Amino acid sequence: MIMHWWKSAVILFIIAASTDFIDGFLARYLNQKTFLGACLDPVADKILICSSFCTLFFIRGEESAIPAWFIVFMIFKEIAQVLGALYLYKKQGLSNTIEAHVCGKIATVVHISCIIWLLCAHFFHTSYDSAIHTMFFAVMSCFMGISFLQYFFIWLYKIKHKVLSQ
Numbered sequence: 391m392i393m394h395w396w397k398s399a400v401i402l403f404i405i406a407a408s409t410d411f412i413d414g415f416l417a418r419y420l421n422q423k424t425f426l427g428a429c430l431d432p433v434a435d436k437i438l439i440c441s442s443f444c445t446l447f448f449i450r451g452e453e454s455a456i457p458a459w460f461i462v463f464m465i466f467k468e469i470a471q472v473l474g475a476l477y478l479y480k481k482q483g484l485s486n487t488i489e490a491h492v493c494g495k496i497a498t499v500v501h502i503s504c505i506i507w508l509l510c511a512h513f514f515h516t517s518y519d520s521a522i523h524t525m526f527f528a529v530m531s532c533f534m535g536i537s538f539l540q541y542f543f544i545w546l547y548k549i550k551h552k553v554l555s556q
Contacts, residue, residue: 391445396513403509406438407502432490436468439501446508456508460527467538474545481549491540497533504530 391399414431417423443464447456504526510516 391442391449391509391512394512396509400506400509400513403438403442403505407506410435410438433472435498436472439498439505440464440468442505443501446505455523457527460531463531464534467534471538471541474541478545478548491537493533493540494537497530497537500526500530500533 410431417427443456444461447458447461507522507526
């Protein structure tokens, strides 16, 4: 993206997103879930999505035009989630992770769709469509907020009741 090799960026991002989906599907389908995989998969998702949005933000082309408030909100939410999970792990020594919820999965799909849309806009030199742009960031922000609140209340419940994940 920094080199403006948009075709490569689109292809590599789609490959990265696809392999993440395939890896998760195969782990569930073949019952090959591990604690390490459950910890690393969301971290890999966070790195892929955050680094893509931040890079597009700093490029600052009309095609991406990512609002600064969105970057701040996204980074705050991701850091808070990681710190919350680490706190829960340290406080209770949980050997299992908190399962992903529907809103979190939907937020990830919307993030990935938006990044692909932004990359394609650069690659195809399409004009800026403010309605689609506004819709993507509004939907992503809503799902990010709902997802964060779900995890936050799960953490509070587990801390208060000292519940171990099954």
